[in-house]
Amino acid sequence: MGKAERAKSARDKIREQQAADRAREQRKKVVTYITAGAVAVAAVAAGMWYTMSRSQSEQAGAGLAPITVQPDGSVIMAKDGVTQPVVDIYEDFQCPACKELERVSGQTFKNLAAEGLAKVVYHPITIFPQDPTRANSVRAGSAARCVADGKQWMAFHDLLFENQPSESVEGFKTDELIEWGKEAGVTDPGFETCVTSQKHAQTQLDYSDKVNKQENLEGTPTVKIDGQMIDNSVIFTPKDLRDTVTGAAK
Amino acid sequence: MNASQASHNARWAIPWVTTVARLVLGGVLIAAGGLKIGNPADSVVAVKAYELLPESVATTAGYALPIVEVVVGVLLIVGLMTRVAAVVAALLMFAFVFGIAWAWAHGLRIDCGCFGGGGQLGAGQEPTYLLDILRDFGLVLLGGWIVRFPPGRFALDRPLGLAGAEHPMDDEENGDGQG
Numbered sequence: 563m564g565k566a567e568r569a570k571s572a573r574d575k576i577r578e579q580q581a582a583d584r585a586r587e588q589r590k591k592v593v594t595y596i597t598a599g600a601v602a603v604a605a606v607a608a609g610m611w612y613t614m615s616r617s618q619s620e621q622a623g624a625g626l627a628p629i630t631v632q633p634d635g636s637v638i639m640a641k642d643g644v645t646q647p648v649v650d651i652y653e654d655f656q657c658p659a660c661k662e663l664e665r666v667s668g669q670t671f672k673n674l675a676a677e678g679l680a681k682v683v684y685h686p687i688t689i690f691p692q693d694p695t696r697a698n699s700v701r702a703g704s705a706a707r708c709v710a711d712g713k714q715w716m717a718f719h720d721l722l723f724e725n726q727p728s729e730s731v732e733g734f735k736t737d738e739l740i741e742w743g744k745e746a747g748v749t750d751p752g753f754e755t756c757v758t759s760q761k762h763a764q765t766q767l768d769y770s771d772k773v774n775k776q777e778n779l780e781g782t783p784t785v786k787i788d789g790q791m792i793d794n795s796v797i798f799t800p801k802d803l804r805d806t807v808t809g810a811a812k
Numbered sequence: 813m814n815a816s817q818a819s820h821n822a823r824w825a826i827p828w829v830t831t832v833a834r835l836v837l838g839g840v841l842i843a844a845g846g847l848k849i850g851n852p853a854d855s856v857v858a859v860k861a862y863e864l865l866p867e868s869v870a871t872t873a874g875y876a877l878p879i880v881e882v883v884v885g886v887l888l889i890v891g892l893m894t895r896v897a898a899v900v901a902a903l904l905m906f907a908f909v910f911g912i913a914w915a916w917a918h919g920l921r922i923d924c925g926c927f928g929g930g931g932q933l934g935a936g937q938e939p940t941y942l943l944d945i946l947r948d949f950g951l952v953l954l955g956g957w958i959v960r961f962p963p964g965r966f967a968l969d970r971p972l973g974l975a976g977a978e979h980p981m982d983d984e985e986n987g988d989g990q991g
Contacts, residue, residue: 587973594972598893602883609879613852617875659857666853728863730920798853 616799620669627675627682629712635703635762635769637715639672640681647810649674649682652773652784654689655702655722655734660783663797664723670800680807684719687770689782694732702734703766708756709748717746736760830964831891833954837901838888840951845881852878862911863920880904888958891967893974895959902955908948916941 629639649671653660674680686706688699702722709715721742727733736758743753756762773779777786785797787810796802848855856874859865865873881904887897914920963969 591973594974595893598972598974599896602887602893605883606876606879609849609883610876613849613875613879617852658861659853662853662857662860729861730863730918794853795851798851 616801617666618800619666620673620800620804622669623673623676625676626672626713626716627678629716631710631712631715635686635707635765637684637686637712637719638681639675639684639712639716641675641678644675644678644681647680647788647807648786649680649807650685650777650784650786650789651682652685652687652777652779652782652786654687654699654782655706655719656688656690656695656699656726656729657782658726658729661723661726663783663785664720666798667800667803668720668723670803674804674807679811685773686719686766687773687779687782688766689770689774689779695729698727698732698734700763700766701736701739701760703770704760704762705734705736705739705743705757707762707766708750708753709743709746710750711748714743714747718743718748721746826961827964830894830958830961831966833957834888834891834894834898834964834967837898837905837951837954837958838885841881841885841888841901841904845878845885848878849882861920862915863918864911864914891963891969892972894963894967894969898955898958898962902952902959905948905951905955909945909952912941912944912948916945 627639627641627644629637631637651671653663671680671682675682686703688696688703690696690699706715706718706722709718722734725738725742739757740754743757777784783797785792785803787807792803792806796806852875855877856871859874859877860867860870864870880900884897884900884904887893888901958964963975967975969975
């Protein structure tokens with residue numbers, strides 16, 4: 563082997579060594595990247611799992627506690643003899659956050675009443691100052707006042723939230739309301755004219771006004787336990803809501 | 813001489829600009845996500861209010877949004893996977909710009925009148941759509957800058973060897989030792 567050849571092979575070796583180093587570095591880089599990426603994705607997944615499990619709604623229990631529609635339009639759901647704690651729910655049929663509250667925690671309120679752990683009182687009010695949301699809310703609220711039977715009222719109430727219209731269009735039209743009333747089991751022959759004429763529209767507005775001032779509401783949904791306003795982070799977390807209500811019973 | 817001086821200044825300044833952009837964009841994301849994370853219902857209702865996504869998708873997106881914001885914000889601040897994080901952040905901001913423009917064009921008044929009394933807009937009052945769009949678009953541009961010039965100073969990407977080799981001149985740490 564000549565001198566020149568030896569030098570050449572040494573150069574090759576160094577070059578190979580450098581290529582191997584580069585490849586190793588590249589591999590290390592890929593592994594680091596994948597690890598960091600996996601940690602980030604896992605953090606998002608864990609966070610999602612945590613929030614979603616906390617927002618998990620309760621299963622429907624055995625049935626509903628007796629429901630009575632009061633003369634002022636508020637609705638009491640409680641087992642016989644259960645007078646406290648009182649859970650007041652102030653909600654607007656047109657308010658999206660109220661719809662979300664019903665979706666997440668509606669079943670918890672029903673279960674708590676059915677288990678005799680609370681007296682639940684619904685106050686459907688109108689909070690929107692402008693059309694179309696105001697007119698939508700008034701039509702829905704006054705239609706609910708046309709339902710005298712408690713069980714039918716609750717079914718109607720649930721259907722209204724389920725079918726809540728967009729805030730930008732005219733919705734809760736009277737023929738729709740009559741349709742949902744029938745679906746809720748309303749058989750009262752006066753229901754149709756009561757809804758179409760919006761007989762209770764003014765009552766709905768007066769009641770909203772009165773409740774708003776009296777209870778110092780900041781918006782809907784507002785939930786109070788024995789007159790104490792409960793934080794939104796609690797009422798939108800079924801488990802925390804249940805714990806707070808049962809805690810108030812002691 | 814002058815030109816080379818200027819380019820030297822630019823080489824010195826660019827990584828610092830990236831760092832500032834990372835801190836601003838990351839800080840905004842963490843603040844926005846952090847405010848929502850304790851009460852995901854807010855975020856679910858907000859996503860639904862835009863009426864852009866089908867209901868079930870909107871619910872999932874509403875739950876995911878605050879978490880993604882916080883995670884991406886943290887990645888940007890520490891400068892880990894800077895380029896990918898910046899791409900996600902810029903896409904998020906762009907989605908917000910699109911969402912707000914959509915709401916504006918469709919005459920949606922994003923004021924559910926729900927949480928807090930402040931949500932209700934008076935008769936003559938207009939939502940601050942333009943301001944929101946300009947702000948979010950500015951953040952998109954910051955994201956773009958970070959994507960173009962990652963990872964900037966004080967980024968974990970450097971010690972981990974994840975920094976790209978686009979600006980070898982900035983890599984004083986790597987020297988020319990093996991050359």
